[in-house]
Amino acid sequence: MKTDYFSQRSSIREYDNKSIPESLIRDIIERAMRAPTCGNMQLYSVIITRDPNKKAKLSEQHFNQPAATNSDLILTICADFNRFSRWCEISGATPGYSNFHSFITALTDAVILAQQIVTIAEMEGLGTCYLGTVTYNADAISNLLELPSLVVPVASISIGYPKNIPAQVERLPIEAILHNEIYRKDSDEDIRRLYKAKEEFPENIEYVKINSKPSLASIFTDIRYPKEMNELISQKFLSLLNEKDFLPH
Amino acid sequence: MKTDYFSQRSSIREYDNKSIPESLIRDIIERAMRAPTCGNMQLYSVIITRDPNKKAKLSEQHFNQPAATNSDLILTICADFNRFSRWCEISGATPGYSNFHSFITALTDAVILAQQIVTIAEMEGLGTCYLGTVTYNADAISNLLELPSLVVPVASISIGYPKNIPAQVERLPIEAILHNEIYRKDSDEDIRRLYKAKEEFPENIEYVKINSKPSLASIFTDIRYPKEMNELISQKFLSLLNEKDFLPH
Numbered sequence: 001m002k003t004d005y006f007s008q009r010s011s012i013r014e015y016d017n018k019s020i021p022e023s024l025i026r027d028i029i030e031r032a033m034r035a036p037t038c039g040n041m042q043l044y045s046v047i048i049t050r051d052p053n054k055k056a057k058l059s060e061q062h063f064n065q066p067a068a069t070n071s072d073l074i075l076t077i078c079a080d081f082n083r084f085s086r087w088c089e090i091s092g093a094t095p096g097y098s099n100f101h102s103f104i105t106a107l108t109d110a111v112i113l114a115q116q117i118v119t120i121a122e123m124e125g126l127g128t129c130y131l132g133t134v135t136y137n138a139d140a141i142s143n144l145l146e147l148p149s150l151v152v153p154v155a156s157i158s159i160g161y162p163k164n165i166p167a168q169v170e171r172l173p174i175e176a177i178l179h180n181e182i183y184r185k186d187s188d189e190d191i192r193r194l195y196k197a198k199e200e201f202p203e204n205i206e207y208v209k210i211n212s213k214p215s216l217a218s219i220f221t222d223i224r225y226p227k228e229m230n231e232l233i234s235q236k237f238l239s240l241l242n243e244k245d246f247l248p249h
Numbered sequence: 250m251k252t253d254y255f256s257q258r259s260s261i262r263e264y265d266n267k268s269i270p271e272s273l274i275r276d277i278i279e280r281a282m283r284a285p286t287c288g289n290m291q292l293y294s295v296i297i298t299r300d301p302n303k304k305a306k307l308s309e310q311h312f313n314q315p316a317a318t319n320s321d322l323i324l325t326i327c328a329d330f331n332r333f334s335r336w337c338e339i340s341g342a343t344p345g346y347s348n349f350h351s352f353i354t355a356l357t358d359a360v361i362l363a364q365q366i367v368t369i370a371e372m373e374g375l376g377t378c379y380l381g382t383v384t385y386n387a388d389a390i391s392n393l394l395e396l397p398s399l400v401v402p403v404a405s406i407s408i409g410y411p412k413n414i415p416a417q418v419e420r421l422p423i424e425a426i427l428h429n430e431i432y433r434k435d436s437d438e439d440i441r442r443l444y445k446a447k448e449e450f451p452e453n454i455e456y457v458k459i460n461s462k463p464s465l466a467s468i469f470t471d472i473r474y475p476k477e478m479n480e481l482i483s484q485k486f487l488s489l490l491n492e493k494d495f496l497p498h
Contacts (some may be wrong), residue, residue, distance in 0.1 A: 027251055179296045
């Protein structure tokens with residue numbers, strides 16, 4: 001594998017107490033807006049949270065994880081069909097974006113923009129971290145940021161100057177994710193082989209031990225991403241999509 | 250705005266008749282796998298379509314758009330909780346990822362990977378184009394690629410060596426998408442101002458004229474992304490999520 005920024009990068013969860021110039025953030029977002037977007041509709045909005053009081057309240061909804069509380073700012077990237085639909089209306093056209101497919105389209109646009117912001121910010125020497133918790137409390141975050149109809153938060157990114165650069169964690173071998181022409185049918189033995197290095201990664205062995213669990217997989221199913229939690233978030237998130245007019249009534 | 254690859258890029262729909270080395274594609278995907286992923290679960294798979302017969306059939310599902318038919322290959326990036334769930338099962342853990350939230354998590358992972366592939370490929374001198382049609386015929390694409398339970402196609406990218414570099418299209422001013430602390434309440438007048446440059450972009454004026462439409466917005470609502478089509482795709486896509494076990498039964 002070629003050695004460059006892409007092969008060497010890591011997410012950053014510890015930040016220096018140093019402020020990012022407003023002009024740099026704007027420049028990063030403006031360049032990121034050149035990322036691909038469906039039909040050039042730009043179905044996204046970015047909300048910057050920098051004000052200490054607002055940031056404390058937003059961080060609460062991200063369970064006060066250090067990546068949120070210690071960062072200089074948080075960007076909340078939203079799937080947004082509101083602005084585009086309003087433009088249609090004031091132009092005398094009838095928008096038809098109050099449906100699930102339109103949400104998926106806007107979500108895709110928003111995540112593409114989010115990842116472009118991450119890449120440009122990191123190449124400018126900043127550190128970033130996605131806060132996966134954005135969907136857990138999407139309803140409360142939506143209230144905090146005063147999001148209107150057809151606007152739903154889908155990606156949160158904390159940004160700051162890195163305090164230190166952590167060692168990279170493990171990844172699966174490329175064979176695990178790459179398929180030629182059709183989806184390959186792996187045997188149980190194949191799956192075991194593909195996840196072997198992950199299970200033998202020293203930090204993962206330690207993590208299993210500390211938690212007294214029988215396997216690394218059970219760390220995910222029992223502690224980090226359990227079924228009951230996923231089902232609860234599913235219900236909450238579908239309710240929010242309904243409230244924001246993205247599901248047919 | 251700083252001038253660099255990010256500010257200058259465009260999607261490419263016309264390609265040279267020149268093959269991309271297999272090793273380059275693998276290297277791009279391997280570097281892209283260092284992009285952020287939820288809990289390091291890597292909830293994605295990539296299917297390469299290069300075989301001419303398979304590519305012709307896949308292109309049909311993308312309405313034979315030139316970006317698909319003329320490219321060297323097509324990558325279909327899938328939200329994939331199948332591999333991870335199987336690993337949990339053979340490890341004696343009980344996976345809980347047959348729900349909507351898990352689909353959104355995997356979709357986000359997959360789109361982040363897709364955008365990282367696009368960026369790395371373009372920085373290597375290749376041209377790329379997202380085929381937004383991936384969700385339109387996600388069921389047929391799923392059959393062609395033989396996708397199992399908990400695997401859904403969410404991003405398709407055509408790749409090849411660019412035939413020429415087209416001029417950049419317009420984008421909204423950054424003010425349209427950037428909000429400070431809370432979502433700004435724009436007046437109709439604000440929206441008109443923010444979309445003015447888009448409406449006055451020469452190609453858009455021409456497009457409205459050719460189609461004898463009263464406004465640019467009506468090109469979107471009446472021709473490109475009409476309500477009835479969006480609602481039909483919503484139904485089809487929700488059916489596929491159900492069939493692939495991502496919706497609670």
